[in-house]
Amino acid sequence: MIYFDNSATTKPLDSVLQTYQTVATEFFGNPSSLHRLGDRARSVVEQSRSQIAQLMRAKPEEIFFTSGGTEGDNWIIKGTAMAKRMFGKHLITTTIEHPAVRETMKQLEELGFEVTYLPVDKRGFISVDDLKAAIRPDTILVSVMAVNNEVGSIQPIAKIGDVLEDYPTIHFHVDAVQAVGKGVMDQIRHPRVDFLTFSGHKFHALRGTGFIYAKAGRRIEPLMAGGGQEKDWRSGTENTAGIAAMAKALRLCLDNEDEKVARQNAIRKNIADYVSTFEDVHLFSEIAPDFAPHVLTMAIKGVRGETIVHAFEGEDIYMSTTSACSSRSGQESSTLAAMNVPQSLAQSAIRVSLDEANTMEEAEQFKQAFRRIYTNFQKLKG
Amino acid sequence: MQYSEIMVRYGELSTKGKNRKSFIGRLNGNIAKALHDFDDLTIRPKRDRTHIELNGTPAEPVMDRLSKVFGIQSFSPSVAVEKDMDKVKQVALELMNEAAAKGVTFKVETHRSDKTFPLDTNGMNLALGDFLTEERPDLIAKMKNPDVKLRVEVRREAIFLSTTTIKGAGGLPVGTAGKAAMMLSGGIDSPVAAYLALKRGVDIEMVHFFSPPYTSDNALNKAKELTAKLTPYVGSITFIGVPFTHTQEEIKAKVPEGYLMTIQRRMMLRLTEAIANKRGDLVIFNGESVGQVASQTLASMAAINDVTTMPIVRPVATMDKTEIIAEAEKIDTYELSIMPFEDCCTIFAPPAPKTQPRIDRSRYYETKIDVEGLMEEALSNLSIDVIRPGQEFLNQDQDIIAELL
Numbered sequence A: 001m002i003y004f005d006n007s008a009t010t011k012p013l014d015s016v017l018q019t020y021q022t023v024a025t026e027f028f029g030n031p032s033s034l035h036r037l038g039d040r041a042r043s044v045v046e047q048s049r050s051q052i053a054q055l056m057r058a059k060p061e062e063i064f065f066t067s068g069g070t071e072g073d074n075w076i077i078k079g080t081a082m083a084k085r086m087f088g089k090h091l092i093t094t095t096i097e098h099p100a101v102r103e104t105m106k107q108l109e110e111l112g113f114e115v116t117y118l119p120v121d122k123r124g125f126i127s128v129d130d131l132k133a134a135i136r137p138d139t140i141l142v143s144v145m146a147v148n149n150e151v152g153s154i155q156p157i158a159k160i161g162d163v164l165e166d167y168p169t170i171h172f173h174v175d176a177v178q179a180v181g182k183g184v185m186d187q188i189r190h191p192r193v194d195f196l197t198f199s200g201h202k203f204h205a206l207r208g209t210g211f212i213y214a215k216a217g218r219r220i221e222p223l224m225a226g227g228g229q230e231k232d233w234r235s236g237t238e239n240t241a242g243i244a245a246m247a248k249a250l251r252l253c254l255d256n257e258d259e260k261v262a263r264q265n266a267i268r269k270n271i272a273d274y275v276s277t278f279e280d281v282h283l284f285s286e287i288a289p290d291f292a293p294h295v296l297t298m299a300i301k302g303v304r305g306e307t308i309v310h311a312f313e314g315e316d317i318y319m320s321t322t323s324a325c326s327s328r329s330g331q332e333s334s335t336l337a338a339m340n341v342p343q344s345l346a347q348s349a350i351r352v353s354l355d356e357a358n359t360m361e362e363a364e365q366f367k368q369a370f371r372r373i374y375t376n377f378q379k380l381k382g
Numbered sequence B: 001m002q003y004s005e006i007m008v009r010y011g012e013l014s015t016k017g018k019n020r021k022s023f024i025g026r027l028n029g030n031i032a033k034a035l036h037d038f039d040d041l042t043i044r045p046k047r048d049r050t051h052i053e054l055n056g057t058p059a060e061p062v063m064d065r066l067s068k069v070f071g072i073q074s075f076s077p078s079v080a081v082e083k084d085m086d087k088v089k090q091v092a093l094e095l096m097n098e099a100a101a102k103g104v105t106f107k108v109e110t111h112r113s114d115k116t117f118p119l120d121t122n123g124m125n126l127a128l129g130d131f132l133t134e135e136r137p138d139l140i141a142k143m144k145n146p147d148v149k150l151r152v153e154v155r156r157e158a159i160f161l162s163t164t165t166i167k168g169a170g171g172l173p174v175g176t177a178g179k180a181a182m183m184l185s186g187g188i189d190s191p192v193a194a195y196l197a198l199k200r201g202v203d204i205e206m207v208h209f210f211s212p213p214y215t216s217d218n219a220l221n222k223a224k225e226l227t228a229k230l231t232p233y234v235g236s237i238t239f240i241g242v243p244f245t246h247t248q249e250e251i252k253a254k255v256p257e258g259y260l261m262t263i264q265r266r267m268m269l270r271l272t273e274a275i276a277n278k279r280g281d282l283v284i285f286n287g288e289s290v291g292q293v294a295s296q297t298l299a300s301m302a303a304i305n306d307v308t309t310m311p312i313v314r315p316v317a318t319m320d321k322t323e324i325i326a327e328a329e330k331i332d333t334y335e336l337s338i339m340p341f342e343d344c345c346t347i348f349a350p351p352a353p354k355t356q357p358r359i360d361r362s363r364y365y366e367t368k369i370d371v372e373g374l375m376e377e378a379l380s381n382l383s384i385d386v387i388r389p390g391q392e393f394l395n396q397d398q399d400i401i402a403e404l405l
Helices: A014-026 A036-055 A069-084 A099-110 A128-134 A157-164 A240-254 A257-275 A305-314 A324-329 A334-338 A360-381 B017-034 B059-066 B085-099 B121-135 B189-199 B217-233 B245-254 B257-279 B298-305 B321-330 B359-366 B371-379 B398-404
Strands: A063-066 A090-094 A114-118 A139-145 A171-175 A195-199 A210-214 A281-283 A295-300 A349-353 B005-010 B042-045 B049-053 B072-081 B105-112 B148-154 B159-162 B178-183 B202-210 B237-243 B283-285 B383-387
Touching: A014 A240, A014 B398, A036 A063, A036 A240, A036 B398, A063 A069, A069 A090, A069 A099, A069 A139, A069 A171, A069 A195, A069 A210, A090 A099, A099 A114, A099 A139, A114 A128, A128 A139, A128 A157, A139 A157, A157 A171, A240 B398, A257 A281, A257 A295, A257 A360, A305 A349, A305 A360, B005 B017, B005 B059, B005 B159, B017 B042, B017 B049, B017 B059, B059 B072, B072 B085, B072 B148, B085 B121, B085 B148, B085 B159, B105 B121, B121 B148, B178 B189, B178 B257, B189 B202, B189 B217, B189 B283, B189 B321, B202 B217, B202 B257, B202 B283, B217 B237, B217 B383, B237 B257, B237 B371, B245 B257, B245 B371, B257 B283, B257 B298, B257 B359, B257 B371, B298 B359
Parallel strands: A090 A114, A090 A139, A139 A171, A171 A195, B105 B148, B178 B202, B178 B283, B202 B237
Antiparallel strands: A063 A210, A195 A210, A281 A295, A295 A349, B005 B049, B005 B072, B042 B049, B072 B159, B148 B159, B237 B383
């Protein structure tokens, strides 16, 4: 089996599952309980928080645990809207955000907030000048993703941060769900970035775990009201085992990051160079420094993406059309639409997404399978 | 730069006349204790300074320990060079390149105890000064208050060069002032008071009251961990846990509410005095600060102090809370102190304790309980531990958890 759908989800590592199992059995107490079992569970949560903070170059009190990327995005955006609605009702985001951001913005629009959606160019990048022009006195939030999940473009987070230095009251949120272990830490840890969203299952931890970074001094309203966990910011009994597993997975993922990024880049380039020799292949992702090392989105003109995905499945190779979330509901890709890709071509899009475990050997097998599938479809079209 | 020795200068000791010898003996004993796990060091005490030969040990961790030994005024890491002027010049330049930024002022200061060395003090100052200004034209020689001082010591065995002087912890060597019992609660104030006692040379033993099951293991462990935080200043500290449950229950049952706190404190003080007498401690230290809480009004202090004639020293008595907190942060006990575990002072705290208790009433209410019997019971169940630097009590799972992460 070749798994090339890592932007959809990653396979949990055995050692991470081992940590989950051990913590779930031996540290099962409620971290809020006063007795020894509670203390021990609380120690696990706090030690995990410290480890994650250290890996993210943050302070432990700036890390809050969530159930994943969708919650993190919802929380930061709605939490900012609630906390800052007295100061303004204007938010800025992009046309290529993950639905967790886009749909949250739509909900806010229904509540009377105004949202500016920044367009992207043909390559999938927003313009910093557009952003500057969109800022108003009543702007309370700028939310821009770090790495686009459909084509892999790395948005100019540091440059946006520089612009926002002049607007210190605006919250700057970066959805960094696709950015872990992809060599973009310096960008997302730009000092002007106030909030970051992360999801555990994108780096070999488990579904249902995630965390946000919230810069010390920045405040958002809680979405989850209740027992006052996470310093009253996010109520709900802590997922002790999931949190510990996530801390471990993050450490393993960021270990030797440069080397892993280089390897993914090499595999990606190898595949891209090969498939672009075929006449009817179109690449949406570029082999360039401003693209993430793990996402390669392409199309075989005239063949629906869904069909190609199933053809590869027949070869025991797994990938997605574009984002896994939208592929089942049959929505067309919003990023490709925003890039002004004609609908006929967008329908043909497929996404290969790598992680550090993929090998050059797998790339070679993929290439052979690609040749077979391509030739087959040419015949059918013939 | 690989340093060859650290020169330690004594502080206030110089003024202590006849006691000098025993003070220096004690200080060097404390230095040896603080550095006991560095195997390759040679410590050579002298009349006015101590030389610690590193023999290849890195200087940083050694200096880190030294910075917590009371009685040291300052110390300087230095490099030993054989008596060859070319080599001395080379090392002097290296040291200056490390210590002196572009354009700063400097001075060479030579001491020559080996009078057989051909260059005298002035000759050495000139030779090195000339060489350095030639190699580093940006440097400016300045005799009064230069930015960087290059110290040169011509000794029999070698020539020692140094540019850095680090301020020591000051105070007096722990132990030179005698032994005392320190009442340690677990709050912010008492660790600071303990630190200040150590700083004046007092060797302390911690006396901590605990009341299971009303207080948790964590409250006891927190007090122990606070003690561990203070051990680097002295080597090790004896921790005496006094079981206080029965006494508190008796007081609660038999004494009017307004006097609960006062009688409790009187019992604590009595017990501390008894422990001090038994163990040869001359004085009691505590962390009381005038007016901070009901038990620390002058009237309360008088009513509580009534049970003993042993001197009580209160190092933080006149400090503001903010000053105490600043000090606690400096010695790294603050974060621990504010951890929310109930201690035995808070669990039986009455809603409205008397802030102006009367001595006669206190004495009268106390007749309602069996003072002697309760004391005997507590004293025969003391738990005594010796606590050493680096010991952890609160998060004993830390290593197990680290393994999982």
